[in-house]
Amino acid sequence: MKVEKIVLRKMSMQLKAPFRTSFGTQLQKQFIVSEVHTKEHIGYGECVAMTVPLYSEESVGGAWHVMEEFLIPLLFEQSELRHPDEVTACLAPIRRNNMAKAALEGAYWDLFAKQNDVPLAKALGGNKTAIEVGVSIGIEENIDDLYRLVEQYLQQGYRRMKIKIKPGKDVQVIAGLRQRFGNIPMMADANSAYTLEDIDLLKELDDFGLMMIEQPLAHDDIIDHAQLQKQLKTPICLDESIHSVEDARHAIELGSTKVINIKIGRVGGLTESKKIHDLCQKHGIPVWCGGMLESGIGRAHNIAITSLPNFTLPGDTAGSSRYWMEDIIKPEVTVSHDGLIHIPAEAGIGYEPVPELLDKYTIQKQEFIR
Numbered sequence: 464m465k466v467e468k469i470v471l472r473k474m475s476m477q478l479k480a481p482f483r484t485s486f487g488t489q490l491q492k493q494f495i496v497s498e499v500h501t502k503e504h505i506g507y508g509e510c511v512a513m514t515v516p517l518y519s520e521e522s523v524g525g526a527w528h529v530m531e532e533f534l535i536p537l538l539f540e541q542s543e544l545r546h547p548d549e550v551t552a553c554l555a556p557i558r559r560n561n562m563a564k565a566a567l568e569g570a571y572w573d574l575f576a577k578q579n580d581v582p583l584a585k586a587l588g589g590n591k592t593a594i595e596v597g598v599s600i601g602i603e604e605n606i607d608d609l610y611r612l613v614e615q616y617l618q619q620g621y622r623r624m625k626i627k628i629k630p631g632k633d634v635q636v637i638a639g640l641r642q643r644f645g646n647i648p649m650m651a652d653a654n655s656a657y658t659l660e661d662i663d664l665l666k667e668l669d670d671f672g673l674m675m676i677e678q679p680l681a682h683d684d685i686i687d688h689a690q691l692q693k694q695l696k697t698p699i700c701l702d703e704s705i706h707s708v709e710d711a712r713h714a715i716e717l718g719s720t721k722v723i724n725i726k727i728g729r730v731g732g733l734t735e736s737k738k739i740h741d742l743c744q745k746h747g748i749p750v751w752c753g754g755m756l757e758s759g760i761g762r763a764h765n766i767a768i769t770s771l772p773n774f775t776l777p778g779d780t781a782g783s784s785r786y787w788m789e790d791i792i793k794p795e796v797t798v799s800h801d802g803l804i805h806i807p808a809e810a811g812i813g814y815e816p817v818p819e820l821l822d823k824y825t826i827q828k829q830e831f832i833r
């Protein structure tokens with residue numbers, strides 16, 4: 464892949480409704496779209512870092528700086544990359560900054576798939592024609608609003624409900640949902656809102672048959688999660704704690720987790736995501752693909768990675784209309800009434816970014832010529 468130009472776009476799009484979690488609320492979503500250009504094709508990626516570094520240490524501004532000052536120069540030092548797996552090695556001298564790395568690496572994977580005229584899912588080794596999807600629901604102040612949203616998403620076919628919880632909005636909320644909707648596939652995501660001192664409360668959640676409890680404890684912990692898992696029946700799923708295949712290996716060996724939420728940006732790209740997928744498959748640990756409120760470009764990458772066989776649980780890749788009045792791709796991502804997203808047969812990410820819509824939501828654009 465002889466990339467001649469890389470383009471970064473800082474995007475600003477408003478979510479249909481505020482998305483609340485235990486650490487904050489998002490409404491005006493900023494993110495970065497990356498483009499890698501050859502004479503024949505453009506590969507697209509998305510940087511999922513948030514405007515404010517509340518989920519992880521990365522932010523939109525920080526990621527832009529790292530890509531501009533360090534990552535893009537490293538990529539341009541390579542006369543030619545033969546395979547996108549080489550991008551991770553090329554960027555390895557720069558510590559962490561995984562979301563920035565993943566935005567560029569993902570664009571190279573899209574370019575590679577387009578050059579080889581295969582869907583990205585196939586280029587990654589995926590074997591599915593469709594993926595099961597769930598939906599993530601933010602914290603609602605009013606329980607009736609939460610019930611209305613769950614009812615709506617069940618009718619739309621989503622295969623699993625992810626409920627955000629935090630102290631004071633946890634046991635009662637889950638109990639109410641169970642009472643109202645019965646034994647629907649449901650999980651809770653705490654985004655690190657608890658500590659081992661809350662163990663009695665977390666044990667109460669054991670009574671509701673949740674599929675998993677996601678990241679109950681500190682964002683950078685696997686030791687306390689191992690202690691907690693010994694005392695919980697409900698599987699713990701790690702999200703924020705896992706930044707690499709080595710983190711996953713440590714967590715599995717310690718017994719800190721029984722499910723892993725793979726987010727391409729959090730772990731530094733598709734190549735590392737595949738490694739985590741393969742390690743978990745070897746250890747009988749199911750994985751699913753988490754979300755970061757992506758636009759259609761990031762959503763398309765999530766769909767492709769979910770085509771790998773050990774993505775056996777519904778992920779957070781909802782349809783475009785879950786978050787956006789209009790998405791920046793055509794066609795938009797849609798979910799069938801039986802909760803499936805059909806994997807595109809077109810080459811690359813399979814959804815075409817629309818230049819006019821990219822421009823409409825671009826608030827800053829910079830071109831880097833090799």
Ligand SMILES: O=C(O)CCC(=O)C1=CC=C[C@@H](O)[C@@H]1C(=O)O
Nearest residue numbers: 484518599753754755756757779
């Ligand atoms: O993109 C989606 O639909 C999932 C959104 C979601 O649940 C999250 C996005 C970003 C950080 C967190 O708030 C949360 C998560 O932890 O998975």
Ligand SMILES: [Mg+2]
Nearest residue numbers: 652677678702
């Ligand atoms: Mg999470």
